[in-house]
Amino acid sequence: MATLLEVKELRTEFHTQDGVVHAVNGVSFTLDEGETLGLVGESGCGKSVSMLSVMRLIPMPPGKIVSGQVLFQGRDLLRVDDEEIRSVRGNKIAMVFQDPMTSLNPVLTINTQISEALELHQGMTKEQARKRSIELLQMVGIPEAERRVDDYPHQFSGGMRQRAMIAMALSCSPQLLIADEPTTALDVTIQAQIIDIVKRLKRELGMAVVWITHDLGVIAGIADRINVMYAGFIVESAHVKEIFANPLHPYTLGLLGSIPRLDAALKSKLTPIEGLPPDLIALPKGCPFYDRCHYRTERCENENPPLELGAVRHSVACWNWQDVRKLRKH
Amino acid sequence: MGTFILRRLLWLPVLLFFVSVITFALGLYGPGDPVQVMLGLHANPETVARIRQEYGLDEPFYVQYVNYVKNVLQGNFGYSLVRYRDQPVGRLIAEHLPVTVQLNLCAIVVGILIGVPLGLIAGLYRDRWIDLAVRAVVIASISLPIILLNPVLSFIFFREHIVFVPLLDRLVSIGPLLPQVAGRWEGVLSPKAILPVLIEATGVIAILTRQMRAGMIEVLSEDYIRTARAKGLRERVVIVRHAMRNALIPIVTLVGLMLGGLVAGSFLVESWFDVPGVGRIAYEALFARDYYVIMALTLLIALAYVLANLLVDLMYGFLDPRIRTMG
Numbered sequence: 001m002a003t004l005l006e007v008k009e010l011r012t013e014f015h016t017q018d019g020v021v022h023a024v025n026g027v028s029f030t031l032d033e034g035e036t037l038g039l040v041g042e043s044g045c046g047k048s049v050s051m052l053s054v055m056r057l058i059p060m061p062p063g064k065i066v067s068g069q070v071l072f073q074g075r076d077l078l079r080v081d082d083e084e085i086r087s088v089r090g091n092k093i094a095m096v097f098q099d100p101m102t103s104l105n106p107v108l109t110i111n112t113q114i115s116e117a118l119e120l121h122q123g124m125t126k127e128q129a130r131k132r133s134i135e136l137l138q139m140v141g142i143p144e145a146e147r148r149v150d151d152y153p154h155q156f157s158g159g160m161r162q163r164a165m166i167a168m169a170l171s172c173s174p175q176l177l178i179a180d181e182p183t184t185a186l187d188v189t190i191q192a193q194i195i196d197i198v199k200r201l202k203r204e205l206g207m208a209v210v211w212i213t214h215d216l217g218v219i220a221g222i223a224d225r226i227n228v229m230y231a232g233f234i235v236e237s238a239h240v241k242e243i244f245a246n247p248l249h250p251y252t253l254g255l256l257g258s259i260p261r262l263d264a265a266l267k268s269k270l271t272p273i274e275g276l277p278p279d280l281i282a283l284p285k286g287c288p289f290y291d292r293c294h295y296r297t298e299r300c301e302n303e304n305p306p307l308e309l310g311a312v313r314h315s316v317a318c319w320n321w322q323d324v325r326k327l328r329k330h
Numbered sequence: 331m332g333t334f335i336l337r338r339l340l341w342l343p344v345l346l347f348f349v350s351v352i353t354f355a356l357g358l359y360g361p362g363d364p365v366q367v368m369l370g371l372h373a374n375p376e377t378v379a380r381i382r383q384e385y386g387l388d389e390p391f392y393v394q395y396v397n398y399v400k401n402v403l404q405g406n407f408g409y410s411l412v413r414y415r416d417q418p419v420g421r422l423i424a425e426h427l428p429v430t431v432q433l434n435l436c437a438i439v440v441g442i443l444i445g446v447p448l449g450l451i452a453g454l455y456r457d458r459w460i461d462l463a464v465r466a467v468v469i470a471s472i473s474l475p476i477i478l479l480n481p482v483l484s485f486i487f488f489r490e491h492i493v494f495v496p497l498l499d500r501l502v503s504i505g506p507l508l509p510q511v512a513g514r515w516e517g518v519l520s521p522k523a524i525l526p527v528l529i530e531a532t533g534v535i536a537i538l539t540r541q542m543r544a545g546m547i548e549v550l551s552e553d554y555i556r557t558a559r560a561k562g563l564r565e566r567v568v569i570v571r572h573a574m575r576n577a578l579i580p581i582v583t584l585v586g587l588m589l590g591g592l593v594a595g596s597f598l599v600e601s602w603f604d605v606p607g608v609g610r611i612a613y614e615a616l617f618a619r620d621y622y623v624i625m626a627l628t629l630l631i632a633l634a635y636v637l638a639n640l641l642v643d644l645m646y647g648f649l650d651p652r653i654r655t656m657g
Binding site for chain 2: 055057086087088089090091094095097099102103104105106107108116117120121152154165168
């Protein structure tokens with residue numbers, strides 16, 4: 001499959017009163033057309049910021065994309081002019097955000113909010129856009145879409161709002177959908193529905209998806225490949241089955257240990273990852289996971305391991321991944 | 331909606347009752363006496379007593395109050411006792427009220443036209459030099475007592491200024507920006523009205539600028555602004571359609587409440603500029619203990635604020651769909 005998006009050495013910083021926050025520290029990955037990539041990590045690890053950087057939606061100031069390339073269909077989005085990035089946003093790359101309660105404008109109808117992208121990118125008239133908005137709402141499973149299209153966001157439930165957000169994002173048939181924790185703010189049953197909708201529409205429309213989450217359980221059912229992020233670095237990247245069956249990074253191992261399993265022995269406890277992620281203002285010079293790692297050696301304290309191939313199509317940023325694999329068996 | 335308005339209006343007489351009792355009692359039991367003011371300090375006590383009786387001012391409080399209310403319900407607001415002696419208060423106010431309303435309305439309109447764009451710019455360019463300049467001017471104008479505004483603005487507008495223009499490399503004289511006009515009040519659209527309107531608008535400008543700036547800053551950090559940008563909308567559309575509509579909601583509230591003050595004339599501004607408005611009558615009436623004039627003006631202001639509040643609530647429902655469905 002052809003490459004749709006290639007991110008190279010992306011670095012994003014935030015200049016705050018306390019100092020420079022190094023949110024994304026040289027992230028590189030590629031995404032094929034129609035592929036689903038899971039971006040996993042705990043809060044503040046740079047997963048949202050890296051994807052917002054791709055769309056140049058980082059508030060500047062205080063944010064700043066320091067270096068890197070974002071090649072989308074061959075063009076470097078970090079270097080095109082404002083006009084061109086706007087023609088990509090909402091049109092070729094669309095985004096669904098975490099909190100549907102606050103991500104819709106309270107004073108505009110759902111119709112206005114879906115239609116404006118259609119009028120802008122597809123040159124539709126108001127009537128055409130309205131008709132299409134109704135179809136889109138039907139597509140994401142809003143009952144009585146013809147009537148509900150004129151509602152305001154507060155008249156929708158949380159799940160319905162997220163459906164409306166998805167309808168809005170898909171309105172111009174984007175090649176890439178970035179879903180930034182779209183199910184985090186929802187009930188578990190609604191979560192499952194939203195995941196099903198995205199999976200179905202992805203199949204129908206053939207778009208690529210980057211699904212940002214801190215929940216490995218959610219990602220297992222959707223993603224083709226997973227990038228695990230920690231402190232602004234990608235620490236492990238592999239096919240989803242490979243990640244679950246053969247994790248090589250101690251952090252990934254920790255993440256897997258902290259999800260409940262149906263096949264675990266009764267009364268066995270979840271194993272949390274102890275400690276806290278490093279301060280992004282003062283990153284350690286060695287491995288960022290050093291303080292919390294059970295496999296650490298002297299080398300880890302002084303040298304930050306690069307992301308390198310550990311197995312077939314499986315990269316990991318750890319000096320001791322071979323030990324991790326051996327010791328994990330026991 | 332209908333019941334909401336009705337319920338609010340049913341409270342009106344209750345409110346007016348309390349306001350009138352308190353004002354009436356303060357006037358009657360407070361220091362000072364209109365008849366004394368009318369006749370002077372050295373008046374013959376017998377004459378004073380006779381005149382008090384003539385006007386019914388010797389009756390007990392409740393009798394006077396009941397008589398007053400009876401008259402008011404028949405459209406008679408009593409007579410001026412002192413300055414506009416024996417003129418009906420209703421006519422007195424009817425003559426002077428339009429001038430004050432026009433002046434205040436102009437001040438509010440000028441305040442909106444200057445304050446909202448200033449606040450918008452300050453909010454959009456937060457912490458840049460233009461924001462700092464706007465904030466400095468706003469703080470200065472809100473802190474400056476109104477009594478100082480007159481000489482300051484007079485200095486700016488009515489004097490000739492010698493300014494050094496670097497571009498021409500010489501001193502240039504500018505102004506006076508406005509001709510100094512003396513004489514009678516010729517309505518709110520005459521040059522003489524510029525300064526009083528500006529002075530009265532200063533407070534409005536300060537309040538609206540601050541609110542608009544704060545509103546824009548708050549709204550621009552909302553998630554739905556990011557959503558709008560993620561759609562690829564132009565920044566102008568993001569600001570006008572998505573941000574400003576939300577930021578203007580509290581502005582409407584403030585302006586609505588200001589409308590309640592339309593009928594209250596400024597004592598100072600109206601006396602300085604010889605504006606024949608209710609502010610001047612109120613000022614004179616207060617010093618002369620001219621009961622019925624004070625009563626009528628107090629009731630009028632209370633009524634205006636109640637109606638303005640009601641208007642604000644109705645406009646809220648119009649502007650904010652979240653409130654519309656609840657009402």
